Amino acid sequence: MERIADYKGGLLNHLETLYRPGDRALALELVEALGLTVVDTGFVNETGSTYLAAHPNGDDQDRTNNVILLSEMLPSQAEIEAKIRSLIAADAALTAAFDSYAEKARSDPFGTPHFGLRYPSEEALTPVIDRLRNRLSPALSARVSVNELPPLEEKVEGFPDIKQVFVYTDVFGVGGAAYGQLLELQVER
Numbered sequence: 001m002e003r004i005a006d007y008k009g010g011l012l013n014h015l016e017t018l019y020r021p022g023d024r025a026l027a028l029e030l031v032e033a034l035g036l037t038v039v040d041t042g043f044v045n046e047t048g049s050t051y052l053a054a055h056p057n058g059d060d061q062d063r064t065n066n067v068i069l070l071s072e073m074l075p076s077q078a079e080i081e082a083k084i085r086s087l088i089a090a091d092a093a094l095t096a097a098f099d100s101y102a103e104k105a106r107s108d109p110f111g112t113p114h115f116g117l118r119y120p121s122e123e124a125l126t127p128v129i130d131r132l133r134n135r136l137s138p139a140l141s142a143r144v145s146v147n148e149l150p151p152l153e154e155k156v157e158g159f160p161d162i163k164q165v166f167v168y169t170d171v172f173g174v175g176g177a178a179y180g181q182l183l184e185l186q187v188e189r
Contacts, residue, residue, distance in 0.1 A: 114182035
């Protein structure tokens with residue numbers, strides 16, 4: 001199979017992620033640090049910004065399959081997101097609850113909503129981890145954490161031995177961005 005469109009079975013074809021107004025450059029920097037090939041689709045959303053298409057396989061830039069779309073959230077969602085962040089910041093108990101959730105997502109991500117990106121080899125994933133840990137701009141670095149989990153002590157039948165690296169960020173997300181987004185980077189060991 002040369003192109004994902006040649007695959008005849010069912011597949012997850014795309015994710016549409018949203019970034020806050022003003023975060024486009026950070027979203028672009030992050031997906032490029034993840035090793036994805038980014039193409040501006042030219043398709044304009046209601047905010048006047050264009051959709052970015054991030055491709056896990058840069059040799060197959062299918063616009064509708066195996067792609068993560070990034071777009072600026074609409075003003076109505078941006079307003080809700082800003083209000084949620086304001087309420088969290090103004091309420092000590094809510095701040096503590098949010099901080100607890102975010103810490104759980106960063107340190108022990110199982111059970112936290114996320115999506116995964118599969119890399120073809122550990123050699124392909126290693127430079128991605130290095131970029132995320134050491135080469136992000138200060139503005140993006142402050143909004144990204146990287147946590148590589150140790151190998152599972154016991155193998156689970158039906159699952160390969162997978163290296164799992166979790167990236168937590170609030171730069172873009174699927175759904176509400178106020179909670180942040182967890183991404184799983186993985187490769188079969």
